[in-house]
Amino acid sequence: MANEIIINAAREETRVAVLENGVVTELYIDRRKDQGIVGNVYKGRVVKVLPGMQAAFVDIGQERAAFLYVDDITFSAEDYSRFLEEEEEEKAEAKMNEAMEPVEPVRGPETPSSESAPSVGLGEGAEGAPAELEAPERGAPETEHREPARPRPRKSGNKSIEDLLQEGQEIMVQVTKEPMGTKGPRVTMYVSLPGRYLVFMPNVNHVGVSRRIGRDEERGRLKDLIYRLRKPGTGYIVRTVTEGMTEEEVRADMAFLDLVWKNLLKKKETLSAPAILHNDLDLVFRTIRDLFTPKVDRLIVDAKSEYDRIKEFVNTFMPALSSRVELYDREEPLFENLEIELEISKALGRKVWLKSGGYIVIDHTEALKVIDVNTGRFVGKRHLEDTILKTNLEAVKEIAYQLRLRNIGGIIVIDFIDMERERNRDKVYNALQEALSKDRAKSRILRISELGLVEMSRERTREDLLRIMCEPCSYCEGRGYTKSPVTVCHELFREIRKIGISPKHKKIIIGVHPDVANRLYDEERKSIEELELEFHKKVIIKADSNLHIEQYDITPL
Numbered sequence: 001m002a003n004e005i006i007i008n009a010a011r012e013e014t015r016v017a018v019l020e021n022g023v024v025t026e027l028y029i030d031r032r033k034d035q036g037i038v039g040n041v042y043k044g045r046v047v048k049v050l051p052g053m054q055a056a057f058v059d060i061g062q063e064r065a066a067f068l069y070v071d072d073i074t075f076s077a078e079d080y081s082r083f084l085e086e087e088e089e090e091k092a093e094a095k096m097n098e099a100m101e102p103v104e105p106v107r108g109p110e111t112p113s114s115e116s117a118p119s120v121g122l123g124e125g126a127e128g129a130p131a132e133l134e135a136p137e138r139g140a141p142e143t144e145h146r147e148p149a150r151p152r153p154r155k156s157g158n159k160s161i162e163d164l165l166q167e168g169q170e171i172m173v174q175v176t177k178e179p180m181g182t183k184g185p186r187v188t189m190y191v192s193l194p195g196r197y198l199v200f201m202p203n204v205n206h207v208g209v210s211r212r213i214g215r216d217e218e219r220g221r222l223k224d225l226i227y228r229l230r231k232p233g234t235g236y237i238v239r240t241v242t243e244g245m246t247e248e249e250v251r252a253d254m255a256f257l258d259l260v261w262k263n264l265l266k267k268k269e270t271l272s273a274p275a276i277l278h279n280d281l282d283l284v285f286r287t288i289r290d291l292f293t294p295k296v297d298r299l300i301v302d303a304k305s306e307y308d309r310i311k312e313f314v315n316t317f318m319p320a321l322s323s324r325v326e327l328y329d330r331e332e333p334l335f336e337n338l339e340i341e342l343e344i345s346k347a348l349g350r351k352v353w354l355k356s357g358g359y360i361v362i363d364h365t366e367a368l369k370v371i372d373v374n375t376g377r378f379v380g381k382r383h384l385e386d387t388i389l390k391t392n393l394e395a396v397k398e399i400a401y402q403l404r405l406r407n408i409g410g411i412i413v414i415d416f417i418d419m420e421r422e423r424n425r426d427k428v429y430n431a432l433q434e435a436l437s438k439d440r441a442k443s444r445i446l447r448i449s450e451l452g453l454v455e456m457s458r459e460r461t462r463e464d465l466l467r468i469m470c471e472p473c474s475y476c477e478g479r480g481y482t483k484s485p486v487t488v489c490h491e492l493f494r495e496i497r498k499i500g501i502s503p504k505h506k507k508i509i510i511g512v513h514p515d516v517a518n519r520l521y522d523e524e525r526k527s528i529e530e531l532e533l534e535f536h537k538k539v540i541i542k543a544d545s546n547l548h549i550e551q552y553d554i555t556p557l
Contacts, residue, residue, distance in 0.1 A: 003296050005287060008335050009303035014283050017340050018291065024343045025404050026440075029468055030283035036462065037062065037175045039280030041191055041264060045273040046169045054161045057184070058173055061274035064184035068173060070161045072188035170273040178462050191264075193257050193278075196289055196317050197242040197250055198226075200257035204235035212240040222250075229254060241293050288313055292321060300326045302334040347405050347465055354398055358391040362402065364466060368411040371399055375417060385424065388417045392428045400435035409441065409460020418452040429454070475548070483550045485519045488512070492520075492552055493527060499556050500535030507538035511553035517543035 004019040011032070018026040030036060042060035046068075049056045057065040165171070177186035193200040207226045209219045222238045222245075229251055230236060242250065260278065267277045281289060284306055292299055292314070301307050307327040314322050328334045335341045346352070353359045357377035363370045373395040375387065399414060414432075419425050425448045432454065436443050445456040472478030492510060499508055512520065520528060520541050528539050547553070 005291060005296055005299045006334060006338060006340065007284060007287065007299070007301040007303075007306065008333075009284065009301060009306040014306075015335070016283060016287050017335070017338075019338075023401075024340055025401065026407075027344065027347070027405060027465060028283060028287070029465075035282070036178055037185060038178050038462065039175065039194070040276060041172065041174045041278035042066075042187075043268055043271055043273045043275045043277055044171055044173050044187070046165050046167050046171065049161055049165055049167055051160065051162050056161055056165050058171065058187060059274050060173065060175075060185070060187065061276065062179070062185060064179055066173065066175065066185045066187040067183070068165075068187050068189070070159070070164065072176075072190060073161075073164050172268055172277065177460075180460075180463055181467070192237075193260055194239075194289070195253045195257045197239055197245055197253045198257065199237040199239065200254075200261065201235035201237070202261050203233075205233050206235040207238070208236075209238040210240045210242075213238070213243045215243075218243055225250060231258075284310065285313065292318070294321065296321075296324065298324055298326060300328050300334065302328040304329075343405070344465075344469075347402070348469060352398060352402060354391070354394045356391060356394055358394065360395050360398060360402075362406075362408075364464075368413055369408050371402075371412065371414045373414070373416050385420060388419055389424045389427065392416045392419065392424075393431055396428060396431045396435050400432070400439065403436075403458060404439055404441075406465045407441075407460075407462060408464050409458045412456050412458060414454040414456070416448060416452045416454065419448075425452075482548075485513075485516045485549065486523075488516045488550060488552065489519055489524050489527075492516075492554070493531065495552075495554050496531050496535075496539065499554065500531065500537055502556070505537060505556035507540060507557050509540045509542065509553075509555045509557060511542050511544045511547060511555075513547045513549040513551065514543040514545055515549055516552070517541055 003021070006017040006019060008015045008017075013029060013031040015030075016028040017024050044058040044060040044066065047057050047059045047065055054070040056068045058068050060066045171189060172191065173187035173189055174191045175185045176188050179185045190204075191202065193202070207223055207230070209223055213219050213222070222242055225247060226236050226238060229247070236254075264278045267275070271277070280286065284301075288299075288310060299310070301310060304327065307325070310325055311322065314325055328337075330337065333341075335344075350363065351359055351361050353376070357375075359374055359376045361372040361374070363372070373392060375391050395416070402408070403412070416428060419428070429445070429448050433445060436445070439458075441459040443456055443458040445454060448454050473480070476482050492512070496508060496510075499505065510520075528541075531537075532539055544553075
């Protein structure tokens, strides 16, 4: 089946679903009131320098202050010269893979990918410790696409944050991570501007080519072309879609990005901090720019206005793909027609069933995500170890799919069913690596432990689907459970005993939730009568549906 991009554009929100062989693999949501800010460039003001964390908070005009780590500060060409070169990066990455550390490595100039989900990520690990700080008030909700990874400066020798920044200083920064939960956005002073074919690095004297362009002769052609066309002292990353492009197409992309940079610098000179200097494209155009490649057979959109915008953009920048853009004009909603709404509903569930009858359970905690694999209804045919192996292998495919669909990131622990044989653990581990190799988000995996656990990290630059579409239960306050009626009854009995010893009162009126009241009237009636006899007081029970099941009112009279 075809690979497709499905766009549902409404007044209040835009949703983009990526389908591979008819299966929804990625989902992006951009709400008008809560649009993402990744990729935006701001003129900000340093509000607090934290020497102990080697970081600073920067006011960029959002609800929460942005977080700036010392490694993301650059001031001159000398600072930019400390980027990892291609050969050094490859060695460092190989060493990291050998060590199998569950963190993201520093990414160098050769790591971009047009097939990355759009956002301007630095290719960092799952939540560096400093970025976990709760930011002062100022920030923005929800994030969307991720840009190709960019070179990241190494730590500037012995320079400390207090030597580089002062409170009140105005600086230019770019957002690399959306605010998540109580944390403000993550920013860098290293600005890069993504285009259709290139990522422009205004102050970096370096040219890199996407590793997904496999042919050496094409890589060499593109690198020579960029070196010949670029302005001295500037840098570019050649994206995957540039493969086969002509000099005229590359030159046009360079001219566009150069114009964007010049306009950005003009705003910087005239505006006072905090101020926005550059807005990244909206979700629809980011999708066209970063995901709509020759590998996509169809792009379907259900709004005429967006269809016209897309057509104009595609006819200008990628006319060869214009015939693949389609307008959906049936009465039945587009996402319902393609059963995408059903997949979204399933993606919000805690339990996911496997075809064999087994299932996985996905739980979110503050520090990490936990995925538990269970055999469920699957009993196998003969050997227990074979049954367990088959369930784990089936779970691997589903886990990789759910990570992409739900955009689960950070530290993840997978509890596979325990396998006795080492070769079976290797099979599951290798299968997990293979399944995650198709994921645009970078991940690192540790081998299965003796307890059947896999520790891994997955790059996170935007909120996961659960956080975007849901909020903690107001009734249980996000715990996922409440005290049982019997527990509340026993708490009440202890309170009655405290009050009962006083001779001043003749009766006690209790207001409780109806479920608790029913239990007091029924199963716990004998306990109430015994308390009345013990303390010579009348206990009156009143049901109040306005009370939380854990709440109660006790009034002695």
